[in-house]
Each structure stands twice: as C-alpha cells, then as structure tokens.
Amino acid sequence: MTEAKVGLSPAQRKLRVFLRNRAAVAGAVLVILLVVVAVAAPWLAPHDPVRQSAANRLKPPGTENYLLGTDRFGRDTLSRVVWGARVSLQVGVASVLLGMAIGVPAGIIAGYKGGRTDQVLMRAVDVALSFPTLVLGLIIVALLGSGVWKMILAIALVNAPQFARVARGPTIALRDAEFVQAARALGTSDLRIMFRHVLPNVMPDIITVSSLWVASAIRTEANLSFLGLGVAPPTPSWGNMVREGIDFLGRAPWLAIAPAAAIFLTILAFNMLGDGLRDIADPRTRGE
Amino acid sequence: MHRYVLRRLLATIPTLWLMLTFVFFLVRIVPGDPAMAILGDSASAEALERFRQQMGLNDPLPVQYFRFLADIARGNLGTSMVTGLPVKDQLMRALPYTLELTGAGVLIGVVLGVPLGLLSGLKQNSWLDYLIRAVSLAGLSVPAFVLAVVLMMVFSVQLGWFPVISSGSGANLVEHLRQLFLPALTLGLIMTAYVARVTRSSFLNVFHHDYIRTARAKGVAEPRVVVKHALKNALIPVITMVGLYAGVLLGSSVMTEIVFNRPGLSGLIVGAMSRRDYTALQSLLVVFALLVVVINLITDLMYGLVDPRIRYD
Numbered sequence: 001m002t003e004a005k006v007g008l009s010p011a012q013r014k015l016r017v018f019l020r021n022r023a024a025v026a027g028a029v030l031v032i033l034l035v036v037v038a039v040a041a042p043w044l045a046p047h048d049p050v051r052q053s054a055a056n057r058l059k060p061p062g063t064e065n066y067l068l069g070t071d072r073f074g075r076d077t078l079s080r081v082v083w084g085a086r087v088s089l090q091v092g093v094a095s096v097l098l099g100m101a102i103g104v105p106a107g108i109i110a111g112y113k114g115g116r117t118d119q120v121l122m123r124a125v126d127v128a129l130s131f132p133t134l135v136l137g138l139i140i141v142a143l144l145g146s147g148v149w150k151m152i153l154a155i156a157l158v159n160a161p162q163f164a165r166v167a168r169g170p171t172i173a174l175r176d177a178e179f180v181q182a183a184r185a186l187g188t189s190d191l192r193i194m195f196r197h198v199l200p201n202v203m204p205d206i207i208t209v210s211s212l213w214v215a216s217a218i219r220t221e222a223n224l225s226f227l228g229l230g231v232a233p234p235t236p237s238w239g240n241m242v243r244e245g246i247d248f249l250g251r252a253p254w255l256a257i258a259p260a261a262a263i264f265l266t267i268l269a270f271n272m273l274g275d276g277l278r279d280i281a282d283p284r285t286r287g288e
Numbered sequence: 289m290h291r292y293v294l295r296r297l298l299a300t301i302p303t304l305w306l307m308l309t310f311v312f313f314l315v316r317i318v319p320g321d322p323a324m325a326i327l328g329d330s331a332s333a334e335a336l337e338r339f340r341q342q343m344g345l346n347d348p349l350p351v352q353y354f355r356f357l358a359d360i361a362r363g364n365l366g367t368s369m370v371t372g373l374p375v376k377d378q379l380m381r382a383l384p385y386t387l388e389l390t391g392a393g394v395l396i397g398v399v400l401g402v403p404l405g406l407l408s409g410l411k412q413n414s415w416l417d418y419l420i421r422a423v424s425l426a427g428l429s430v431p432a433f434v435l436a437v438v439l440m441m442v443f444s445v446q447l448g449w450f451p452v453i454s455s456g457s458g459a460n461l462v463e464h465l466r467q468l469f470l471p472a473l474t475l476g477l478i479m480t481a482y483v484a485r486v487t488r489s490s491f492l493n494v495f496h497h498d499y500i501r502t503a504r505a506k507g508v509a510e511p512r513v514v515v516k517h518a519l520k521n522a523l524i525p526v527i528t529m530v531g532l533y534a535g536v537l538l539g540s541s542v543m544t545e546i547v548f549n550r551p552g553l554s555g556l557i558v559g560a561m562s563r564r565d566y567t568a569l570q571s572l573l574v575v576f577a578l579l580v581v582v583i584n585l586i587t588d589l590m591y592g593l594v595d596p597r598i599r600y601d
Contacts, residue, residue, distance in 0.1 A: 023425075127306045130580045134539035135557065135573070139314055142561055219431050223543060226433050227558065242437060246547070249437070249445045257441070260434045268429040275425070 014280045024276020030269035031211075038085040045079035050234040061254050069254045071244065077254060080236035081262050087225075087237040088266055091152050092218040096210055098156035099217075103163025104206060108194050110164065111171030122168070125161040133158050137220055141229045151230050155220050159213065166209065170202050208281040211274035215267045222263045238263045296588065300581050305357075307577040312356055315570050316349070343369055343567075356570070365571035370563050375571040378556060383575070385552035390541045392472035394530060397479025402526065404480065405487025406519060412492065420484060427481025432540035436474045436547035443470060453549040471548045475540055482533060483526060490525040494518050524591060531587030535580055 008016065018024055037044060046065065053074030061069040061077075068077035110121040128136070140154040174180055174197075183193050224230040225239025233240055238259040245256025323331075323339045331339075340346050344355065359366055365375040408420040444452045450470050458464035494500070495518050503517045504510075538553075545554035553572065560568040 023422075123306065127303065127310055130303075130307065130535060131573070131576060132535040132539035132542075134542065135576060138557065138561060139569075139573075215429065222431055223433065223539075226431075226543070227546070242434065246437060249441045253441055253445070256437050260437055263434055264426075264430050267431070268426060271425060271429050 017280050018276055021276045021279060023272045024279070027269045027272025027274075027276060030265065031273055034085055034089060034266060034269065037082055038089045041083050041086050045076075045082040047076035047079040049075065049079040049083040049236050051075065058248070058252050060252070068258050069252065071252070071255050072248065075234075077241075077258050080241060081238070081258050084236045084238045084241060084259060084262065085266075087148060087231050087235070088218050088221060088263070090148060091155065091221040092214040092270075095152045095155035095159065095217045095221075096213045098152060099159040099213070100163050100206060100210070102156060103160035104167045104199070104202065105194075106160070107164035107167030108171045108198055108202060111168040112175055112190070112194050112198060114172075114175070118168075121164065125164050128161040129165075133216075133220060134223055137224055138227070138229065141224055146229055146232055148231055151221060151224060154224075155217050158220065159217065162213075163206065166206060167202050170205050171198055174198050174201055204281065208277050209274065211270050211277055215270035215274060218263070218270065219267055293585075293589070296585055300585070304577065304581060307581075308357060308360060308574060309353075311570055311573040311577065312353055315566055315573070316352075360574060365574070366567040368560075368565055368568045370565045370568070375568050378568070379571065379575060382551060382553050382556050385550065386538070386541050386545065386554075388468065389471050389475065389544065389550070389552065390537055392468060393475025393479050393537065393541065396472060396476025397483045398526075398530070400476065401480040401483025402487050402519075402523070405484035405526075406491055406514070406522075408484065409488040409491035409495065410514065421488070424481040424485045427478055428485070430478065431543070432474055432478060433543045433547050435477060436471070436544050439470050439474055440547065455551070467550075471544045471550055474544045474547075475537065478540060479530075479533075479537065482529060486526050486529045487522060491518060491522040494522045497521075527587055527590045531584055531590075534583040534587075535576075538576065538579065 046067070053070070056063075056066065056070050056074040057072055059066050059070040059074075061067065063069060066076055066078070068081065070076055071080075106121060110118045136158045137154055140157055141151060144150040144154055180193060180197055183197055188197075221230060221237070222239040222242075225237040226243050228240065228243065230239055231237040233244070241259035242256050242263070245252070245254075245259065248255050323336045323343075323345065327335055327339055344352060347355075365379065367374050368378065371378075404420050404424075408417045411417050440452065444450050450466060455467055458467050500513060500517055503513045508517070541552070542554040542557060544550070545552040546558070553575075556568065557572055559565070560572060
C-alpha cells in the first residue's frame with residue numbers, strides 16, 4: 001500500500017475503488033440522469049405524451065417541434081420516451097424493494113432455523129426458480145391483471161426466491177457467530193436475533209447486488225409490456241412503444257428504435273453501476 | 289453410467305412432483321371463469337354448466353388434482369378446452385421449432401463465446417480485453433426482443449437479406465437456414481455475452497494453478513498449455529452456466545419467436561394465456577418443467593465428458 005492511502009478511512013477507500021472504475025462511474029451518472037428525467041418528466045417533455053394530432057402523423061425525427069418524430073397518432077416520440085422512464089424506474093425500483101421485503105426475511109428464517117424449515121423453503125425456491133422468469137411473470141400478471149402496481153407485485157413475486165437465496169447464505173455463516181451466540185445466551189428471542197442482529201449484517205450483500213436486480217426487473221417490465229401485458233396503452237412504456245413501432249420498421253424506424261435504445265441504455269447503466277458496487281464489496285471479483 | 293442416469297432420473301421425481309403441484313395450483317388461482325371465457329358472455333347458463341361438467345371443472349379440487357397427476361403420469365397432456373384438439377399434437381408441432389432455435393442459439397453462443405472469453409483472458413487488461421468485456425456487458429443488458437428488432441431492421445428491412453417473417457421452415461436446407469438465421473443470431477449473440485464472461489473469469493482462475501506452471505516447466509508448448517490444460521478445466525463453469533440459463537434461454541426464445549412471427553411455443557403460450565385455456569396452459573408449463581429437468585440432467589452428464597475425475601458410479 002502506498003503512503004498516500006494509509007490515512008484513508010474504509011469508506012474513503014471504497015469510494016476511491018469505485019471512482020477508479022470508469023464504467024461504474026459512467027453507470028452511476030447515467031442512473032442519476034435517468035432519475036432526473038423520470039422525476040422531471042412533466043417539465044422536460046415538450047408535448048403531452050398521449051395527445052393525438054392527426055395533422056402530425058408519422059413525422060420523421062428532426063421535424064420542427066418533434067425532435068424524435070411522431071407516431072401514427074401524431075404523438076411526440078420524445079415526450080413518450082421521457083414519460084416511459086417513469087414507468088421503468090418505478091417498476092424497477094419498487095419491485096426490487098418489495099421482492100426484498102418478501103424474500104430476505106424468508107431467506108433469513110431458512111438460514112437461521114435450518115433443518116426442516118430450511119429444506120422446505122429452499123425446495124420451494126428451487127422449484128420457483130426452475131421456471132423461466134418470463135413464463136412465471138406472464139402467469140402472475142394474468143392472475144393479477146395489468147397495471148403498474150400489479151406488475152410491480154408480479155415482478156416482486158417472481159424475484160423474491162432469488163433474494164431468499166442470497167440472504168440465506170450469509171445467515172448460515174452468522175448463525176454461529178460469537179455475537180449471535182452471545183445474544184442467544186442473554187435470552188434474546190430468535191425473532192429479535194434474526195432482525196436486530198442478522199438482518200443488518202446480511203443487508204450489505206443484498207444492497208450490493210440490488211442494482212443488478214433493478215436492471216433485471218426493468219428487463220422483465222419491458223418484456224411484459226412488449227407482450228401487451230404490462231402498462232396498458234395509451235400510457236407510454238418503452239416495451240409497448242417498441243411493440244407498436246414494429247409495424248413501422250420500414251417507414252418510421254424511430255418509433256421502435258428510440259424506446260429500444262432507452263431500454264438498452266437503462267439496463268446497461270444499472271448493470272455497470274452494479275458491477276462497480278460488487279467490486280467494492282468483493283475485491284476478488286475485481287476486473288472479472 | 290447407466291446406473292447413475294437411472295438414479296438421477298429417480299431423484300428428479302420428487303422435484304417434478306413439486307413442480308406439477310405448483311403448476312396445478314398456479315393455473316387454478318388465475319381468476320376468471322374458463323367456461324365464460326371460451327363460450328363467450330352470451331352463452332346460456334345451461335351451456336356454461338354443460339361445458340363445466342364436460343371439462344370436469346365442477347369436480348372437487350382434489351379430484352381434479354389427482355386426475356391431472358394420473359394423466360401426466362400416463363403421458364396424456366389432455367385436450368385443449370378451446371380447440372378440442374389434443375394438446376400433445378399442438379405441442380409436438382411447435383416444440384421442434386423452439387428447440388431448433390434454442391439449440392442454434394446455444395451453438396452460436398458457445399462457438400463465439402468460448403474463443404472470445406479465452407482471448408479476453410489471455411490478453412488480460414489489454415484494449416482487446418476491455419473491448420470484449422464492454423461488448424459482453426452490452427450483450428447482457430439487451431433484452432432479446434430489443435436485439436431482435438434491431439437485427440430485423442438492419443438485415444431484413446434495410447438490407448433485405450433475410451425474410452421479415454420467419455416461417456420456420458423452407459423448401460430446402462439453404463432456405464431453412466435463412467429462416468432460422470436472424471432469430472438464432474439474436475439468441476446466439478446474447479448467449480455469446482454470457483459465455484464469454486464466464487469463460488474469461490474461469491480461465492483466469494484456472495491459469496494461476498500449479499499444474500499450469502508444471503506443464504510449462506516440463507516444456508509443453510504454450511498453445512497446448514492454453515487449450516489442453518487450461519481451457520479444458522475452465523469449461524466446467526461454462527457448462528454449468530449454460531445449464532443454469534436454460535430457463536432464461538427458453539424465455540428469450542419465446543420473445544424472439546414473437547418478434548419474428550416464428551412458429552413455436554410462444555404462440556401456444558400467448559394463445560393459451562389470452563383464451564384462458566387451462567388445460568393447454570397447464571400442459572405447457574409441465575413441458576417447461578420437464579425441459580428444465582432434462583437440461584439439468586444433460587448438464588450433469590456433460591461434466592463427465594470434460595472432467596474425467598468426475599465418475600458416475
């Protein structure tokens with residue numbers, strides 16, 4: 001270790017590792033930008049995303065007032081892409097939080113209790129994980145109906161088993177840790193040990209991979225919307241915009257390409273950020 | 289070997305049973321009256337009742353459950369509630385298309401991904417390594433339908449090299465491959481990204497082991513060290529990964545089929561979903577479960593081919 005680094009606190013050292021990873025910084029900047037776009041959509045979007053205008057149908061990009069052109073109803077593509085960021089981020093973040101709220105306690109209980117509880121819970125996780133996410137998502141959306149909040153619940157349920165699996169591993173390691181044994185010796189209840197002592201120690205692992213999960217949730221949302229099972233038109237979501245754009249690939253390719261690019265960049269940004277966060281937590285994976 | 293396969297097959301029975309139970313109840317809690325969905329709102333009460341009777345929808349749930357298990361055990365996937373045709377026939381027609389597409393995708397992924405991952409690992413921290421890693425990350429981030437749309441726009445709409453709609457089969461082999469090419473490339477490129485990433489990290493992991501140094505010390509030529517000693521051992525995690533992503537891959541195949549309008553499981557799933565065709569939906573999920581189990585078994589057997597230390601009896 002060089003002399004300059006000796007005086008750094010662990011947090012400063014972590015920040016330094018993160019800042020040195022250019023991809024992670026680029027990912028973070030993109031994610032912040034996306035959040036700003038989503039929050040400021042009403043002010044940033046030049047037009048009402050759902051207002052139709054028969055006079056301005058299928059205008060190419062660059063037309064006056066319509067930077068990214070218009071669709072077959074004369075709706076402004078740029079405004080729809082900007083508003084679409086709201087749906088994607090909302091679904092991505094909320095479904096991960098909800099999935100954690102369901103999966104993490106299940107994983108901690110399985111890991112802490114061990115024995116039969118563990119076997120039953122983890123068998124259920126294995127079964128749920130063996131079905132393609134997309135197929136499970138499809139069925140749960142069909143079960144719940146469409147709409148933003150229902151889709152959030154569907155994606156959270158599909159992902160919860162994964163969170164359970166990630167929470168279980170460190171819990172098993174913590175179960176016999178000295179501070180947990182001490183708590184047990186003091187007569188602390190299992191429930192209190194699990195949530196006051198184990199949970200805070202499991203969370204860093206969970207938070208580290210949460211960015212990657214947001215990326216995957218946004219992907220699932222785009223898939224479901226593309227299949228017409230997500231957010232109902234005319235509300236713009238990137239997935240349903242691509243679907244509508246497919247019929248115009250020859251005449252108006254921007255209709256599919258603009259939202260497709262938005263989906264790709266958003267998932268890429270969360271993945272880059274996620275890789276960087278994982279490198280901080282686990283120096284062994286650095287550069288892999 | 290045979291005993292091992294038999295033992296593995298027996299071990300899948302409890303898993304399979306859990307999966308079937310899961311499917312049965314999942315399909316049952318989907319709201320909506322299938323009789324109404326199929327006969328329409330205008331159907332008379334008697335007609336609805338007759339339909340439910342016919343389909344056994346009025347029987348108690350346990351009766352339906354055991355009938356379902358018994359049917360599956362006999363290899364009977366039932367008849368579609370909507371079309372009245374045996375589900376098995378529809379499935380047998382659709383499945384080859386999906387399997388062909390998925391298989392071609394894996395093939396492209398391995399053929400491109402392993403050399404790229406190897407190259408990336410050999411030239412660690414060079415510009416080539418950075419480039420391959422950046423492209424891999426992009427590949428991991430692109431949903432299949434997005435890549436499908438882009439490839440379709442470039443190669444079908446703009447250049448006109450491939451058909452816009454993939455009918456899935458052609459008059460001769462060349463035409464057949466032309467139909468398959470773009471959908472397979474979509475899956476293949478995504479798979480390449482996964483394979484390259486795992487190959488690289490597993491190769492780097494292996495490359496620092498003592499036996500590699502030993503091989504070099506005894507004068508083995510470098511290309512032979514890389515291929516015979518390092519790569520062969522580095523491939524085990526790659527096989528595991530391909531097996532683990534089988535479900536994801538099947539899901540991506542379904543999305544790709546939809547973009548290219550290609551026949552396959554996608555049509556059956558989306559159709560059964562929108563028509564609330566319980567029996568068809570149930571059977572499709574059963575088939576997915578079976579596919580996943582079979583792919584896992586194949587993955588396990590593949591280990592033995594790559595690593596002779598792994599013995600099966």
